[in-house]
Amino acid sequence: TKILVTGVNGYIGSWIARSLLERGIAVLGAVRSENKGRHLRELFASYEERFQLVQVPDIMVDGAFDEAVLDVDGVIHTASPVVLTAVDPGEVIGPAMKGTLGLLTSVAKFGTNVQRVVVTSSCTAVFHFPSEPTVFSETDWNEQAVKEVEEKGSNASFAAKYCASKTLAEKAAWDFFNESKGTLPWDLTVINPPNVHGPFINEVPNPQSLGYATNEWYNIVVRGDMSAEDMTSKGHCWVDVRDLAEAHIRALFVDAAGGERIIVSAGPYVWQDWLDVANSLAMQSRRLPVGVPGAGAGAQYLMSYDTGKQERIFGLGFRTKADTARDVLNQFAHLGW
Ligand code: NDP
Numbered sequence: 001t002k003i004l005v006t007g008v009n010g011y012i013g014s015w016i017a018r019s020l021l022e023r024g025i026a027v028l029g030a031v032r033s034e035n036k037g038r039h040l041r042e043l044f045a046s047y048e049e050r051f052q053l054v055q056v057p058d059i060m061v062d063g064a065f066d067e068a069v070l071d072v073d074g075v076i077h078t079a080s081p082v083v084l085t086a087v088d089p090g091e092v093i094g095p096a097m098k099g100t101l102g103l104l105t106s107v108a109k110f111g112t113n114v115q116r117v118v119v120t121s122s123c124t125a126v127f128h129f130p131s132e133p134t135v136f137s138e139t140d141w142n143e144q145a146v147k148e149v150e151e152k153g154s155n156a157s158f159a160a161k162y163c164a165s166k167t168l169a170e171k172a173a174w175d176f177f178n179e180s181k182g183t184l185p186w187d188l189t190v191i192n193p194p195n196v197h198g199p200f201i202n203e204v205p206n207p208q209s210l211g212y213a214t215n216e217w218y219n220i221v222v223r224g225d226m227s228a229e230d231m232t233s234k235g236h237c238w239v240d241v242r243d244l245a246e247a248h249i250r251a252l253f254v255d256a257a258g259g260e261r262i263i264v265s266a267g268p269y270v271w272q273d274w275l276d277v278a279n280s281l282a283m284q285s286r287r288l289p290v291g292v293p294g295a296g297a298g299a300q301y302l303m304s305y306d307t308g309k310q311e312r313i314f315g316l317g318f319r320t321k322a323d324t325a326r327d328v329l330n331q332f333a334h335l336g337w
Contacts, residue, residue: 002026003252004072006056006065006103007079009036011211012120014202015245016076017044017051023249026050030068030079032057039203059099065106073113074252077103078120080169084158084212089149092161096169104176107186114186116258118251121170123194123237123263124163127303137306138192138261142167170261177259187258189251193244194237194265194305198324199331207337214328221274221325222332224289231291232299235270240319250314257313265305266318272296277321283329 003020007013008029017027021044029051031037037053044051054068059079069075080096100119107114127136128144145163149156156164170190177188195213204210207218219225226234239247247264251257273296278288310316 001074002028002072004028004030004054004065004068004075006030006059006075006077006099007120008053009040009202010078010082011200011202011214012196012241012244013076013078014040014043014200015241016078016248018201019242019245019249021047021051024050027052028068028072029053030056030065043201059095059102062102063106064099065103066110069103069106069111069114071113072111074115075103075107075111075117076120076248076252077117080120081165082162082211084162086158086161087154089153089156089161089164092165093149093168096165097172100169100173101176104173104188108180108184111186116186116252117188118248119170119173119188119190120248121173121190121192121261122163122166123192123265123305124159125166125170126192126263126305130302133300133302133304135304135306136263138263138309141171174261189257189259190261191244191247191251192261192263193239193247194263195239196241196244197238197328198241198319199327200241207332217274217328218332218337220271221278222288222329222337224291226271226291228292228295231272231275232270232295235268235273235299235301236303237265237268237301237305238321238324239264239266240324243316243318247310247314247316250316254313260309260313262309262313263305263307264310264314264316265307268301268304269321270296270299270301272299274321274325278325278329281322281326281329283326283333286329286333288329 009031020027081092086092126140145160148160149164272291275291
């Protein structure tokens with residue numbers, strides 16, 4: 001079995017590749033350039049020819065994935081701009097939508113052995129900013145962000161542009177799939193994760209180069225860059241990157257996942273919860289900010305997710321905040337961050 005993983009040099013893509021390789025499954029990883037693949041070649045050297053790379057320099061070009069899909073049995077598409085600084089909304093919406101649609105088109109034309117395509121969407125394609133505590137489910141779509149971008153264009157918030165890119169890309173994937181359903185030998189599964197935390201194995205030279213959510217964790221839990229008031233009111237839901245990788249593997253192989261959109265969340269938090277957990281770990285080597293210990297306990301979570309579908313189809317168990325915090329802090333300590 002060989003699986004194409006796009007965005008394989010990213011935070012999530014690299015963990016997915018490792019999980020596949022550890023199971024004895026071959027990986028064809030798509031990267032933009034030879035240079036982008038160098039770190040992974042070294043990281044996965046022990047897997048020899050079971051780990052291969054293919055260069056796809058521009059995912060916006062028609063037919064970009066035509067060759068990459070020729071000889072694979074499944075596809076996991078993680079590549080999409082995780083950019084929260086875009087001025088022109090097209091900067092994120094273009095590669096997100098065209099990348100996804102182009103990939104599905106290539107699979108439909110040339111992926112004769114492909115049985116399933118898994119697309120990494122996001123809870124940003126699910127939620128909207130609610131005025132009262134809300135439990136979202138797979139039936140929800142972030143129309144709010146799309147509307148903001150339609151109305152305000154480049155004046156829309158950075159978050160809205162990113163959320164709209166994920167919503168529109170996922171919708172495009174389902175439209176493509178629903179239009180060709182019955183005529184295709186493969187089906188589609190979409191995974192919607194909230195904020196992803198946990199150690200990284202991709203190339204990250206310094207804390208500033210961490211992805212958006214991991215960088216936020218570093219800034220708040222390690223550096224204390226947040227007011228006490230925000231610490232007990234701000235937060236979201238989360239999942240450990242390694243559990244999310246496992247969810248992607250199940251998405252490939254569990255029959256019942258076909259045709260489903262599945263939220264994969266370990267639960268909600270406010271930032272004070274992470275501070276309390278981090279400080280409860282016996283890690284004497286560093287002093288962490290403490291915030292207001294225990295003040296997160298009574299916090300109301302503004303957004304949470306119904307995870308019934310995940311439980312039913314994947315039945316995943318999740319790492320705890322303590323598991324994740326320990327591994328991240330150990331990695332940061334090891335790197336001297
Ligand atoms: P990373 O930024 O670490 O990885 C993104 C990957 O996508 C990289 O390989 C990157 O390649 C590739 N990519 C981005 N833009 C383009 C483009 N225009 N053309 C080709 N490749 C591109 O992010 P994550 O691993 O965190 O994200 C992976 C997926 O998970 C994304 O779809 C993201 O939306 C989704 N997600 C992430 C969450 C999180 O908290 N991290 C939460 C929810 C969803 P390159 O290195 O060349 O730029």
